[in-house]
Amino acid sequence: MATYETFAAVYDAVMDDSLYDLWTDFSLRHLPKTKDKKKLLELACGTGIQSVRFSQAGFDVTGLDLSADMLKIAEKRASSAKQKIDFIEGNMLNLSQAGKYDFVTCYSDSICYMQDEVEVGDVFKEVYNALNEDGVFIFDVHSTYQTDEVFPGYSYHENAEDFAMLWDTYEDAAPHSIVHELTFFVQEEDGSFSRHDEV
CATH class of the missing domain: 2.20.25.110 (S-adenosyl-L-methionine-dependent methyltransferases)
Incomplete structure (x- = not known):
């Protein structure tokens, strides 16, 4: 069993479920209100729990993750929840094929996995290019503390x-x-x- 496959198998068991509620509430407070269904890209979507929450909140969601094993779990989760979500295996350092979105999110400190400041800057450039005009990017990172x-x-x-x-x-x-x-x-x-x- 490959390590990421192993990690995918235990990821949900070790994650704090309450974080998904907090991320969802925070996002809904800070994303512009609209009657139209807005396109949302979730970077580093993992096993899809947050993607499902966003879909249930009324967004047209696409989830992107490096791990095919995580995405297999995410697809099953979306299907079980009767949510239509597209999942893409890909790297946030290259969103050229991901399409255009109104909103992009990246939670669980996933930007912290970049190797250095240059890669962080590259992620911001990729997200900027993937966002429609007046689009919003919400993310979290660890503090220096x-x-x-x-x-x-x-x-x-x-x-x-x-x-x-x-x-x-x-x-x-x-x-x-x-x-x-x-x-x-x-x-x-x-x-x-x-x-x-x-x-």
Whole structure:
């Protein structure tokens, strides 16, 4: 099992569900009100929970993610919720084929996965080009307090019957940068556990 496939399998179990309510409420407060159904692109949509929330709120939603395994789960979730959502496997560093949108969102600190300031700038350029005139981009990022004070030495462990996750965080060389080391132990069909590492 590939690491991202492994991560996709346990992602929902380790995510705080209440965050999706907060992101939805925040978005609805800050996106322009309109009677028309507006096109919304969710970057780094993961397993599609937020995409479904936006679709249920009346947006014409497209979700984009790097991981095909995450998108498989997202497609099943949208189908179960009876929501018509297009999902695209792609990179937020290249939105040239993604189309044009009224709104773009990127939650769960996903912009923080960019390697450096240049890539962050590239994401903003791509989003700008993907937005219609007067379009809105809403995103969240970690504060420098989070990267400098909270994350260095941070450790989180989760045990469930069919998986365990170890998440350790270290200060990196560049200012305000951190390294997350994730280790998963996932139960296989024969009852044994396999180890998967992600940095």
